[in-house]
Amino acid sequence: MDVADGTEHLSVRRAGATLILTLNRPEAKNALSLPMLVGLHDGWLAADEDDGIRSIVLTGAGGAFCAGMDLKALAGTGMAGERYRDRLRSDPDLHWKAMLRHHRPRKPVIAAVEGYCVAGGTEILQGTDIRVAGESATFGLFEVRRGLFPIGGSTVRLPRQIPRTHALEMLLTGRPYTAAEAAAIGLIGHVVPDGTALEKALAIAEQINACGPLAVEAVKASVYETAEMTEADGLAAELKRGWPVFDTADAKEGARAFAEKREAVFRRA
Incomplete structure (x- = not known):
């Protein structure tokens, strides 16, 4: 179906x-x-x-x-x-x-x-x-x-x-x-x-x-996967989940769009 x-x-x-x-x-x-x-x-x-x-x-x-x-x-x-x-x-x-x-x-x-x-x-x-x-x-x-x-x-x-x-x-x-x-x-x-x-x-x-989809999904995942961790373990897990987002083309597009005062066009990349 x-x-x-x-x-x-x-x-x-x-x-x-x-x-x-x-x-x-x-x-x-x-x-x-x-x-x-x-x-x-x-x-x-x-x-x-x-x-x-x-x-x-x-x-x-x-x-x-x-x-x-x-x-x-x-x-x-x-x-x-x-x-x-x-x-x-x-x-x-x-x-x-x-x-x-x-x-x-x-x-x-x-x-x-x-x-x-x-x-x-x-x-x-x-x-x-x-x-x-x-x-x-x-x-x-x-x-x-x-x-x-x-x-x-x-x-x-x-x-x-x-x-x-x-x-x-x-x-x-x-x-x-x-x-x-x-x-x-x-x-x-x-x-x-x-x-x-x-x-x-x-x-x-x-x-x-309107937000970066890779960032949104990573943030949601981090909130749930760290919910029952100690603060130290949660912060470590957050870095593991979050740092890769900064290397995406979407992250670079978000920064360019801000500098150019326009809406970002995210491509999930």
Whole structure:
């Protein structure tokens, strides 16, 4: 399947150098399905492989981001998209890669959230790099309220992304959080008027796209690979990752463009 076609529950389109992945199951508040997971998996890989893509925006259709796992399917009443089952059999890790648990795209991922972003939606969110939400968006990890475990990575990632006391409250109470609360604890970075999250995310993507792609990808990689290192080890790793960027043609072009007072034309070289 050509990733450009997406799947019945995952829409794909390009906006310049940005790949936009849209969770597209609005009748179920974009609850996760096999077609959605397959589409996400293929979208992340396509972005990694296409040097013309410099950023990714993840959003949802119909005024919602993602309401998490399809609980009806979990209860045994079937999940949409059985024809994709062979993809899951051929790669038992596909769903974790799709949810950004076992895969980190090398391009920056910006989440544009409207409406519900709960349970698995909040778990996918933790795999994104920059997060924008409409003011009426709702966040939360509801799993414990259903006697379940947030196995998409939240017990590991959330305490590393926000203060532990807030992470534990979110994990152990299963209560909903407003966009304002999510911003206050550092889960998201921007709260915007409802209906404008995608617009804001695309504006951020354009700012990223205007930068040197080799530099952007090296910076993102360095942030994540040094996160759990000691400061000394992290600084050493940063030099190893960062020095080669200075030897690229893009770095030289950036300096020339600055001196000549013009926009840089980066060629990923």
